[in-house]
Amino acid sequence: MGNSMVKSQLDDVRTFLGGTVSxxxxxxxxxxxxxLQQEKPGEDLYYKGILSGLRRLLVNCExxxxxxxxxxxxxIFHKGAAEKTLYRVYHQCIEEYFSPKSDRWFEDSRAAYTGRNSIKFHGEVPDRIVQVLKNLExxxxxxxxxxxxxETDYRTKMMQSK
Known part of the structure; x- marks a missing residue:
């Protein structure tokens, strides 16, 4: 990919991350x-885990x-650094959104075919949590x-360099 295309993509990602962070x-x-408990009484540990997952996502995006x-x-634009950053955004932000380490929510991959939101929770959660993830999806x-x-390009380059 050319420098201008990678730079344009990095700029788009910067805008996306800026909105997400905000x-x-x-x-x-x-x-x-x-x-959260007032809105919908639930298990403290589960709610804390969701908030922790959102904080982790925020830090990765920041x-x-x-x-x-x-x-x-x-x-000077460094294409290699930009590509590596885009790879990290994919892993640390995108994948963390759809499949967080805390496993408090998950992606229902079939939802994309039905036009519904793909993020599902393992338990009942207040609407404000559903809304924040829905607005970002x-x-x-x-x-x-x-x-x-x-993802594939970076892995291919890493395998070829060995």
Whole structure:
């Protein structure tokens, strides 16, 4: 892929991550465990795990956003660094959204065919949690499709360098 195409993609990812960070920060800054319990009484440990998963996603998005900004603000564009960053965004942000390490929610892959949201929870959760993930899903789906190339391309390059 040419430098201008990779740079354009990195710029799009920067915009996507900026919006994601903004939404997650707003949600996490305004939401408490006691508010969640008032909205829908549930298991504290489960709610804490969901909030922890969202914080992890936020941190991953923030770190990758910063990296995108640094690469794009450099006088000389480093295509290799940009491609590696896009690969990391795919793994640390996109995959973390659809399949978090905490396993508090998961992707129902069949939902994409029905036009429904693909994020499902293992237990009952307050609507505000459902809404925040629902509001992010379309962009995560879009960038998942756009960045899958870097997943296979980067792995291929790594295997060839051995």
């Amino acid at each position: 939404r997650l920060e707003e949600f996490l800054n305004e939401t408490t465990l006691s508010q 770190e990758n956003l910063e990296t995108c900004q640094i690469i794009l603000n450099n006088e 379309a962009n995560f789906q879009t960038f998942r499709e756009e960045l899958e190339f870097y």
